[in-house]
Amino acid sequence: MLYNKYKTWLKGINNDETDYKASDMRVKNYLTQMNQDDTIRKMLGLRMLQDGIIDKGLFDIMLLKNIRNYF
Secondary structure (H helix, E strand, O other): OHHHHHHHHHHHHOOOOOOHHHHHHHHHHHHHHHHHOHHHHHHHHHHHHHHOOOOHHHHHHHHHHHHHOOO
């Protein structure tokens, strides 16, 4: 599983005993808060469009889905 590879990699670069569960929960809370902010979602969508991660059609769908929330 990719998460296990990630944990192994983290242990390799961090020799101290870090509380990974607490760290992961902080990241999860941060990402959840970001997902609730319309401005950040639009900025991330534009960045993914610019970097070629998503195409224009998918970005339009994401944008139209967000516009639906305003009505």
